[in-house]
Amino acid sequence: MLKEIKEGIELASFERTVNQDQIYLFAELSGGDDPLHVDPEFAAKSPFGATLVFGLMPVGYFHTQMYEAFGDAWLKKGKMDIKFTAPILVQQHMVVTAVISAVEPVEGGKQVTVKHTCMVGDKVVTVADSTIVV
């Protein structure tokens, strides 16, 4: 849990690499059947050259950051707005960061906005804004 909530405070950052087995598992759970995700031979011949990570997988990383920072409040009243800016390939190394971008007084407490960024190298691949009232 965060000890201090103010603009500019950084949340936990971490690194992730998605392997093909995790993509298969997400496909099994979600019913995703696009060959760009689940057929390595097909994807190898595509313009991407390898299978793609499901865009919704990094969304789970952002959740992890919010839960570690705000605890159960995140589960009871959270909001997340995500934008997918570039594809992520299997086995690409991602760096996931988050920072409090706004704290505003609202009825019942403070509304906190967190800006999440998922990067591969110097390219931003997914961004999100999460909000929560604490």
Next chain:
Amino acid sequence: MSRQVVLYDELSVGQTFPEFEFAITEDVIEKYCQTIGETNEKFLKAASGEKRVAPPTIVSLFTFAVYKNFIDSPSGTLHAKQSYLFNAPLYAGDVLKVSARITEKYVNAKGRKFVIFESDAKRGDEVVSTSIMTLCWAK
């Protein structure tokens, strides 16, 4: 199952899709945690005498099913934006009823076609999460 590919002009604002169920089981939570590399104990096992809690983003597992269970999108359709509202913790044993509708369609200045699907997941009468998905429809 073969689904019919539907073009942008064939979709309409207000169009609804049939309700379906999504069961959150221990197994689904365990596997979802593996896909995202979840590390928090809260989600990795149930507390003594309590049900296992699911990461709220587990709803991403049925985000696309709201339309893909019924129709298909043209090849090249892209997921542009996604919003979620989480209103309540989710637990192993929950069976969510999910229903969706098209709330908006538009063509941007570059001529790209966008379709917005909004869906609610209910546990009984309680809306536990809402999804707003913006797709760039290919044709």
